[in-house]
Amino acid sequence: MRVGGQAELLLEPTSPEEFQQAYKTCLERGIAPYILGGGANLLVADGVLPGVVIGTERLRRLFRPGAGGESEEESLAQMPGEFDMALPSGSMVQDDPARDPRLVVWAGCTLPALLRAARDLGYSGLEGLVGVPGSLGGGVAMNAGGRWGDMWDVVESVRVLDADGEFKDVARADCTPTYRNGGLGEEWVVGAVLKFEPKPRLLIQEAMSDYLRTKNKVQPVTEWSAGCIYKNPPAEDADGRSAGELVEQSGAKELSCGDAAVSERHGNFIVNRGKARAADVFELMQTVRTHVLDATGVELEYEVKRWMGDTGEMGAGASRPT
Ligand SMILES: Cc1cc2nc3c(=O)[nH]c(=O)nc-3n(C[C@H](O)[C@H](O)[C@H](O)COP(=O)(O)OP(=O)(O)OC[C@H]3O[C@@H](n4cnc5c(N)ncnc54)[C@H](O)[C@@H]3O)c2cc1C
Known part of the structure; x- marks a missing residue:
């Protein structure tokens, strides 16, 4: 998404043993660390995220x-x-x-x-x-x-x-x-x-190329996003409609908040047009969800994980200064 702030503390283990050591050290100090992979399915609050993030980027083997x-x-x-x-x-x-x-x-x-x-x-x-x-x-x-x-x-x-x-x-x-x-x-x-x-x-x-061609046609692959924002609801709850179809049918595809906007290409993607903040993205996620509920009666569940720090807020003011 290219939004969100900084980790107060970031640990990057280079071996499984170092991962274990980092995790145990957190536990000994009463800290529940955040575990970060590629960050492709995450929305992280603006400002400073209090606590420890353990990133696995260097465990690549x-x-x-x-x-x-x-x-x-x-x-x-x-x-x-x-x-x-x-x-x-x-x-x-x-x-x-x-x-x-x-x-x-x-x-x-x-x-x-x-x-x-x-x-x-x-x-x-x-x-x-x-x-x-x-x-x-x-x-x-x-x-x-x-x-x-x-x-x-x-x-x-x-x-x-x-x-x-x-x-x-x-x-x-x-x-x-x-x-x-x-x-x-x-x-x-x-x-x-x-x-x-x-x-x-x-x-x-051949199979990979076929699948990729199909995805490229319907997903905003060249824009900054976090993949699908909502899970597809169970077929029986939504007459088989996907989350993206529900967003489109509810008229929420036109919505934006700051530089965060529902993708023109796919109703289940929110894209950062340049200077969006995590707070904008989260506000838009909530607004779209309400729109869909009002228009279709279906309550969408977030697929994207949200790291909001101590206060449960996405805005920078919510974070504890270091
Ligand atoms: C353009 C785009 C297209 C996408 N298309 C798809 C798609 O087709 N299908 C799909 O399923 N997803 C898709 N995604 C979402 C994303 O790529 C996947 O969910 C991916 O698996 C996230 O992996 P990550 O390492 O980036 O996880 P992160 O975003 O870093 O973390 C996601 C969650 O996993 C947890 N996590 C990370 N590492 C570990 C670990 N080592 N152990 C335990 N928990 C961990 C985190 O704590 C967090 O809760 C797409 C995303 C983008 C941006």
Whole structure:
């Protein structure tokens, strides 16, 4: 969105162990930190956000099991430990259908980098996430996806930091991800083991290009946004209409607040035309929601996460000075 203020304190761990250390240090001091991925689905208050933000941007690594010479089980089990970097970005690898089609991915690996790596290896399953920004951690937490598939379609297990800051491995069978919710609650993604289907690279690329073309036609991909603002309501509550259709039908597509405006291209996107503040975006989100409720009787739920600091306000005046 390119709105919002600064973190009072920002920690950027470079390994799972540092992530754990940062998180435990916060817990010991009675601080519940914010966990930041790519920030692609976030609205952060203007001014200074009090407290600690732990950003995963430097936890970018991605591994193939067994690439370091150890047995596959060992390398999967030691996810936060030392591995050989298996896949430099842009590397050319041969399709090999016999290869174990799994990847071990740390939380901060970007979704575009992950999709490129999977394509280059001939691993199919995440093509539907083409054009979705953000990180593996955010994607798993939000169960990012759309009409062509969701993040959790390929998750075999997730390594999390639990409420006490201990590493815990959670198998797919023990999780209940739902629409735009990985269902992990207050557990933070350190990394995940992803399992793909082997497929020729060309077919994977073709699917990605098709999906991207379709998305580019209907979404404001070149403007500053946070993706879809509202979740699509259950079909039975809205006669099968999507959140974007409800916004359009309620006449709210013309609305704006300061430099924040409902996208002309897609009713479920709010774009920053240049100098919008978080407070403008949030006000517009609330106004559009009220419009939709009045016009259609459907109460939209926010998909975008909101970090408002201590006071629950989006304006700069709400933040505690440092
Ligand atoms: C142009 C555009 C298009 C988009 N299209 C789509 C789409 O098609 N489908 C879709 O689902 N989304 C879409 N999005 C939204 C966004 O890309 C996804 O929700 C993405 O998964 C967010 O990841 P992130 O790393 O940026 O998370 P952030 O925005 O940083 O965080 C989002 C939430 O995830 C939590 N989180 C972040 N990292 C972790 C972690 N390691 N462990 C636990 N929780 C964590 C945060 O605390 C926060 O609550 C779009 C966004 C944009 C800007």
